[in-house]
Amino acid sequence: MRVFAVVIAIVSGLLVLGGYFLQGFFPVLINVQTLLLTWAIILAGAAALVGVFNLITVHTDKIRRREPGSIYSALLVIFLAATFFLGLVLRPEHMIMRTVMNGVIIPVEAALMGLLTITLLYAAIRLLRRRADMMSIVFLVVAALVILGSATLPFVNIPILGTFSRWITQVLALGGARGILIGVALGTLTTGLRVLFGADRPYGGN
Amino acid sequence: MIESVILIASAFLLLVITLWKRKSSAKIREIAALTHLYRVLGLSVEDGTRMHVSLGSGSLFNARGGSALAGLAMLRHIAERTSVSDKPSVASAGDAVLGLLAQDTLQAGYQAAGVEELYVSTTGRVTGLSPFGYAAGAMNISRNENVSANILIGRFGPEVALLTDASDRENVIAIGASDDLVGQSVLFANTQDVLIGEELFATGAYLGAGASHVASLTVQDILRWLVILALLGGAFAKFAGLI
Numbered sequence: 001m002r003v004f005a006v007v008i009a010i011v012s013g014l015l016v017l018g019g020y021f022l023q024g025f026f027p028v029l030i031n032v033q034t035l036l037l038t039w040a041i042i043l044a045g046a047a048a049l050v051g052v053f054n055l056i057t058v059h060t061d062k063i064r065r066r067e068p069g070s071i072y073s074a075l076l077v078i079f080l081a082a083t084f085f086l087g088l089v090l091r092p093e094h095m096i097m098r099t100v101m102n103g104v105i106i107p108v109e110a111a112l113m114g115l116l117t118i119t120l121l122y123a124a125i126r127l128l129r130r131r132a133d134m135m136s137i138v139f140l141v142v143a144a145l146v147i148l149g150s151a152t153l154p155f156v157n158i159p160i161l162g163t164f165s166r167w168i169t170q171v172l173a174l175g176g177a178r179g180i181l182i183g184v185a186l187g188t189l190t191t192g193l194r195v196l197f198g199a200d201r202p203y204g205g206n
Numbered sequence: 207m208i209e210s211v212i213l214i215a216s217a218f219l220l221l222v223i224t225l226w227k228r229k230s231s232a233k234i235r236e237i238a239a240l241t242h243l244y245r246v247l248g249l250s251v252e253d254g255t256r257m258h259v260s261l262g263s264g265s266l267f268n269a270r271g272g273s274a275l276a277g278l279a280m281l282r283h284i285a286e287r288t289s290v291s292d293k294p295s296v297a298s299a300g301d302a303v304l305g306l307l308a309q310d311t312l313q314a315g316y317q318a319a320g321v322e323e324l325y326v327s328t329t330g331r332v333t334g335l336s337p338f339g340y341a342a343g344a345m346n347i348s349r350n351e352n353v354s355a356n357i358l359i360g361r362f363g364p365e366v367a368l369l370t371d372a373s374d375r376e377n378v379i380a381i382g383a384s385d386d387l388v389g390q391s392v393l394f395a396n397t398q399d400v401l402i403g404e405e406l407f408a409t410g411a412y413l414g415a416g417a418s419h420v421a422s423l424t425v426q427d428i429l430r431w432l433v434i435l436a437l438l439g440g441a442f443a444k445f446a447g448l449i
Contacts, residue, residue: 051302051332187407188272190422
């Protein structure tokens with residue numbers, strides 16, 4: 001059974017890859033690729049339901065064992081079930097569902113974003129205590145220069161700072177970012193090839 | 207055309223170097239974060255605490271799925287090594303497909319350790335389906351489940367700061383890697399040990415995941431040198447007025 005899964009995964013991967021690179025020689029590969037990707041999207045939709053079921057299982061377990069914070073788990077399960085059933089009955093376009101989305105989910109995510117600003121500021125202040133090396137100093141000095149260079153300062157105008165800040169972001173940072181992204185792309189390529197060859201099998205099996 | 211050539215050459219190199227590395231031992235440079243991870247892995251088993259592997263909210267349906275796959279490869283080895291611990295490792299994901307694969311990977315780790323009966327499906331979790339929802343759910347694990355180390359490997363944006371802050375408050379060691387530039391800079395400022403850029407894909411090789419992982423590092427090095435030569439060649443050709 002495990003060998004069967006590996007063969008299916010490798011053949012599917014090769015067919016999808018073939019659809020990108022060999023479509024000029026074998027036009028049928030485009031249709032096969034589209035079919036496989038459509039199946040994958042349907043399966044991902046089903047996986048979302050399984051994921052939600054997993055979330056409910058984890059939190060009901062917590063409530064049953066009366067673990068610390070189980071009150072939050074209870075709230076999560078109640079509101080998840082209520083939103084799910086309301087969505088099924090009223091449909092996502094209904095006014096109540098839109099109110100839930102615009103009045104709860106978006107403000108909560110925005111609040112977390114606000115919290116993040118404070119967290120990052122706090123982390124920057126503590127950076128030198130955590131890791132007092134040259135790179136940390138460079139990191140903090142550059143961050144401060146870029147913030148000062150891009151912010152509108154009251155009563156003060158430092159023209160060189162803006163130019164310097166732009167030079168840092170558009171030359172130094174952009175060059176470094178491209179280097180990092182090339183490295184990540186090469187890592188992604190070799191990781192994908194390992195999965196394609198069956199050396200790594202995240203779909204189960206040893 | 208050039209993409210096909212790069213792909214075929216990389217595949218060929220990976221196969222040949224994997225076969226070669228099986229016979230000879232690998233020499234890899236020391237990465238402080240991975241050395242620390244290796245030590246933390248042993249300590250968590252000894253002191254009966256849990257490791258939390260956060261796989262981020264990367265989807266396998268886009269070009270950034272590579273970091274999620276690298277996280278799963280690492281999870282497989284952590285699961286195998288910590289499966290007999292009093293507190294087995296927990297994995298969290300911010301994507302449903304990734305969550306299912308995390309469960310499957312954990313189970314494979316238990317099977318490899320010969321203790322499949324100890325596997326509990328709720329150790330692989332989907333804690334949210336948006337980046338902030340995921341972070342809010344995963345923060346809870348560090349706080350309430352006797353976690354000694356939080357390993358963050360996958361796709362993380364700025365929301366990773368919430369996870370590292372939660373770890374910090376509970377004195378939980380955090381080791382992080384992300385394929386996202388914002389996530390990397392946030393991890394640099396927030397964690398003691400961070401993996402930058404392609405170091406994210408080196409975890410398997412450092413944890414002894416096998417010859418294919420070491421071979422993929424060598425292939426990456428070869429390709430990197432080719433990119434450097436192409437960039438320098440292009441710059442020279444432009445300077446000389448050839449292109």
